[in-house]
Amino acid sequence: MANELLNVQGLETRFKTPEGLIHAVNGVSFHLKEGETLGVVGESGCGKSVSMLSVLKLVPMPPGEIVAGTAEFKGKDLLKMTNEEIRQVRGGQIAMVFQDPMTSLNPVMTIGKQLEEPLMLHLGLTKAQVRSRSIELLEQVGIPRAAERLKDYPHQYSGGMRQRVMIAMALSCNPQILIADEPTTALDVTIQAQIVELVIKLREQLGMAIVWITHDLGVVASIAHRVAVMYGGFIIEEANVKDLYKSPSHPYTIGLLGSLPQIQAQTRQRLYSIDGMPPVLYKKPQACPFAPRCKWVLERCWHENPRLEPVGEGHRVACWADTKSGSER
Amino acid sequence: MQNDNEVLIRVEDLKVHFPIYRGVIRRQVGAVKAVDGVSFSVKKGETVGLVGESGCGKTTTGRAIIKLYEPTAGKVFFKDTELTSLNNEEMRHMRKDMQMIFQDPYASLNPRMTLRDIVGEPLLAFGLASGKEIDERVAELLKMVRLSPDFMLRYPHEFSGGQRQRIGIARSIAMNPSFVICDEPISALDVSIQAQIINLFEDLQRDLNLTYLFIAHDLSMVRHISDRVAVMYLGIIAEMADRNEIYNNPLHPYTKALLSAIPVADPVYYETRKRIVLEGDVPSPANPPSGCRFRTRCPIADAHCAEERPEFREITSGHFVACFKA
Numbered sequence: 036m037a038n039e040l041l042n043v044q045g046l047e048t049r050f051k052t053p054e055g056l057i058h059a060v061n062g063v064s065f066h067l068k069e070g071e072t073l074g075v076v077g078e079s080g081c082g083k084s085v086s087m088l089s090v091l092k093l094v095p096m097p098p099g100e101i102v103a104g105t106a107e108f109k110g111k112d113l114l115k116m117t118n119e120e121i122r123q124v125r126g127g128q129i130a131m132v133f134q135d136p137m138t139s140l141n142p143v144m145t146i147g148k149q150l151e152e153p154l155m156l157h158l159g160l161t162k163a164q165v166r167s168r169s170i171e172l173l174e175q176v177g178i179p180r181a182a183e184r185l186k187d188y189p190h191q192y193s194g195g196m197r198q199r200v201m202i203a204m205a206l207s208c209n210p211q212i213l214i215a216d217e218p219t220t221a222l223d224v225t226i227q228a229q230i231v232e233l234v235i236k237l238r239e240q241l242g243m244a245i246v247w248i249t250h251d252l253g254v255v256a257s258i259a260h261r262v263a264v265m266y267g268g269f270i271i272e273e274a275n276v277k278d279l280y281k282s283p284s285h286p287y288t289i290g291l292l293g294s295l296p297q298i299q300a301q302t303r304q305r306l307y308s309i310d311g312m313p314p315v316l317y318k319k320p321q322a323c324p325f326a327p328r329c330k331w332v333l334e335r336c337w338h339e340n341p342r343l344e345p346v347g348e349g350h351r352v353a354c355w356a357d358t359k360s361g362s363e364r
Numbered sequence: 365m366q367n368d369n370e371v372l373i374r375v376e377d378l379k380v381h382f383p384i385y386r387g388v389i390r391r392q393v394g395a396v397k398a399v400d401g402v403s404f405s406v407k408k409g410e411t412v413g414l415v416g417e418s419g420c421g422k423t424t425t426g427r428a429i430i431k432l433y434e435p436t437a438g439k440v441f442f443k444d445t446e447l448t449s450l451n452n453e454e455m456r457h458m459r460k461d462m463q464m465i466f467q468d469p470y471a472s473l474n475p476r477m478t479l480r481d482i483v484g485e486p487l488l489a490f491g492l493a494s495g496k497e498i499d500e501r502v503a504e505l506l507k508m509v510r511l512s513p514d515f516m517l518r519y520p521h522e523f524s525g526g527q528r529q530r531i532g533i534a535r536s537i538a539m540n541p542s543f544v545i546c547d548e549p550i551s552a553l554d555v556s557i558q559a560q561i562i563n564l565f566e567d568l569q570r571d572l573n574l575t576y577l578f579i580a581h582d583l584s585m586v587r588h589i590s591d592r593v594a595v596m597y598l599g600i601i602a603e604m605a606d607r608n609e610i611y612n613n614p615l616h617p618y619t620k621a622l623l624s625a626i627p628v629a630d631p632v633y634y635e636t637r638k639r640i641v642l643e644g645d646v647p648s649p650a651n652p653p654s655g656c657r658f659r660t661r662c663p664i665a666d667a668h669c670a671e672e673r674p675e676f677r678e679i680t681s682g683h684f685v686a687c688f689k690a
Contacts (some may be wrong), residue, residue: 078554193645223417223581225642228625232641250555253584253627257634276631294559295629296588301608303588305566308559312524 040211040244041067041090046104048082048089051097058316059085061268063104064343067212072238072245074259074276076252076291078313082268083248087214090114091129092121108212127157130205134217136197140189146173146200147185150207157208172203177233195226199233206237216248231258252291256280261349264288267314267324270343274350284352286329323355331356333363371441372543372575373429373462374405378438380421380428384650396650398424400599401438403676406543411569411576413590413607415583415622419646420596422579426545429577430462431455442543460490463536467548469528473520479506479531480516486538505534508571509564526557533564537572545577550585562589583626587611592682595619598657599649601676605683615679615690618658656687664689 048060060082067073077083088094090106090113106113108129113121125131133139141149150169154160160168166185173181176199189197198218205213215234219227235258238245249255255262255276262279264272264287272285283289293307311328314320323329326336335355343351344364357364379402381395399421406412414422428435431447440447442462450458466472473482483505484498493501503513509530520528529549536544546565550558562585568574580586586593587607594604595618603616614620621640628634642661647653656674659665668688676686 078556195645223646224583224625224627225417225621226645227627228639228641231627232639251627252555252629256629256631257627259631280629280631291555292629294556296562296584298584298587298611298626298628300588301612306559306562306588308563309556310560312526312557313554 038069039066040069040109042105042107043086043090044105044107046086046089046106047102048085048094048099049102050099055317058319059268060089061316061319063265063268063270065263065270065273067244067246069211070238070242070244072247072258072260074255074262075246075248075265076250076255076262077265078250080313080315081265083265084216086265087131087216087246087248091125091131091214092116092118093125093131123157126153126205126210127208128210129212129214130208130210131214131216132198132201132205132218134220136194136201136221137189139201140197142189145186145188146192150185150200150204153204153207168207172207173200175206175237176200176203177229178203194222195229198222198226198230202230202233202237206241206243209241210243212244212246214246214248217250218247219254220249220251227254234258252295264291267320268316269320269324269340269353271325271353272351273343274347278347278350282347282350284346284350284358285325285354286331286356286358287325289358290328290330323353329356331358331361335363370408371405372408372410372443373577374441375425375429376403376439376441378402378425378428378440379436380424380433381436394650396648397599397652398649399428400649400652402596402599402601404594404601404604406575406577408542408575409569409573410591411578411589413586413593414577414579414596415581415586415593416596417581417622417646419598419649421599421649422581422596423547425596426464426547426577426579430459430464430545432464457490460486460539461541462543462545463539463541464545464547465529465532465536465549468552469525469532470520470552472532473528475520478517478519479511482520482531483534483538486535490539492539501538502534505538508537508568509534524557525553526560529553529561530564533561533568537568537574540572541574543575543577545579547579548581549578551580551582558585565589583622584628595622598646598652600657600686601684602658602687603683603685609683613683615683615685616658616687617662617664617689621663658687 044064046060046063050057063086075083089101151165154165154168170181178199219230247258259276262276263270266287272288283292290309309328314324322338323336323340326332333356341353341355343353346352355363378399380399381397383392384394386393402425416422427433429440435448480502483502487493487498506513511530550561578589590607592606593610594601597618603619614623621642624640644661647660653660655671656669659669674686674688676684678684
């Protein structure tokens with residue numbers, strides 16, 4: 036059994052906004068093992084990005100505030116670290132790739148200069164070493180004529196190429212964990228496929244653990260070993276990738292999977308749709324946040340928030356109802 | 365979908381080129397060939413899906429059909445009228461019968477107008493209703509898109525993305541159009557909301573006998589909603605066929621690659637699937653490759669493909685493809 040790298044317990048993050056307090060993350064616990072890829076799935080505003088940003092203390096504070104929780108990385112709590120300490124971890128042992136490769140790169144710095152930064156900061160390499168390592172990194176992520184392209188600016192790269200550069204940057208210090216926040220969402224499908232293939236290849240070569248945040252249940256199925264589904268600031272279901280798609284147990288997961296068109300379907304079937312819309316979290320949910328949209332809703336769901344309970348090997352669900360029988364678990 | 369094969373819209377060799385100007389005297393130095401010779405037709409009551417990646421010309425095609433962009437060449441027939449020769453005023457009246465739904469539900473609604481004014485504007489503009497009649501028609505339209513008529517005096521910012529898209533749909537069907545161009549109507553929405561909107565499109569099509577041109581990059585959604593599908597690449601249609609035919613039996617190497625790149629929500633599927641990963645990026649439409657547009661990324665291209673542009677030909681009944689190797 037592989038060692039546990041990251042263990043997050045009871046994470047809560049909220050934001051002060053002019054409209055009131057937003058409870059974005061309401062008690063999220065998960066762990067990540069060495070070499071494992073965890074997919075975090077959910078719709079906009081479910082707290083998937085904020086959870087991961089909180090772990091690295093990248094949530095802007097204020098207006099953000101991490102209210103509770105621990106995030107142990109190799110035995111040390113990231114949330115208790117000073118800014119200086121966590122800076123050593125970020126971009127070094129834990130690296131991040133963001134959604135929009137256009138805004139994550141500095142438009143007035145060459146790609147080479149931007150690649151240099153983490154190498155000098157975290158690894159303290161000499162100028163010559165930095166250059167050869169930069170070329171090596173760009174080659175590793177499949178950028179042709181790497182040595183020449185170091186001199187180019189971000190606008191001279193296409194969207195897919197920019198995302199490759201972001202990945203190269205993230206990998207530059209041999210991270211143990213790569214957090215990828217919707218890295219392929221802004222890209223076209225054929226480019227998305229290139230990036231997913233690239234990350235799978237790099238994962239095999241470098242053996243890093245990955246947290247892949249996305250709203251796309253298709254992409255997650257292709258890359259994750261384990262999946263956590265989020266709703267209303269909670270993880271509502273967690274399972275190995277095959278179990279999740281074969282026997283989804285939370286009504287929300289069932290609804291999400293049902294609302295996707297089946298590419299293999301020969302006849303047109305009506306899509307299953309979840310009525311209503313995701314909650315805006317002005318209050319910390321005391322009952323199940325999905326109850327207003329749920330087909331299986333029971334009396335209890337309106338008063339008590341279910342905890343994640345095991346329903347099978349490595350499969351946990353936060354739901355009072357047994358979706359197979361319709362009665363209470 | 366319907367038995368009658370009456371063609372509602374026919375596009376013939378449509379081209380839309382955007383000029384590139386340089387220098388102080390603004391000399392034209394070239395053109396972005398966004399759409400470069402596209403032909404297809406849409407039958408009455410049918411949904412035709414237009415898919416492709418960013419910059420392939422799918423949106424430009426849609427916009428040129430209702431002349432939001434002036435076509436550079438080619439013809440568009442709607443019912444019996446040829447649209448490209450119409451003047452602006454004539455075209456304005458044609459648009460009663462052909463409407464468009466836009467991608468971004470945030471940008472396509474005027475934030476300073478109430479729902480009543482937004483949805484009722486087309487009625488007012490064509491002088492079809494006034495005063496109380498508008499209220500009644502707007503209430504009816506809102507009900508059709510499953511919004512409460514009580515919302516009539518509210519402003520767009522009070523609504524979520526999915527609700528705003530419903531408002532845009534209500535506006536587009538206000539004039540009882542027969543043809544609606546849906547330009548990526550669901551790509552800005554969350555997964556659970558996408559299914560709601562798609563179901564709404566299907567209901568409206570059934571109830572109002574609408575014909576759709578459905579533009580999208582999500583191939584699985586396009587397969588779901590369309591009767592026939594056209595795949596675009598760099599300003600041309602690479603392949604067009606019935607929904608099942610194109611997915612079961614793709615002939616163009618680009619279609620094959622595109623289909624194999626679709627993310628499928630089934631981990632078991634990935635154990636057996638061989639992905640065709642295309643190399644490189646789409647070339648610039650200002651300077652497209654000679655011969656076949658796809659040859660620079662095509663795994664089976666040869667010298668012939670660089671010399672001559674493949675004709676868009678019918679291989680089997682209703683299955684068109686622009687490839688020498690098919």
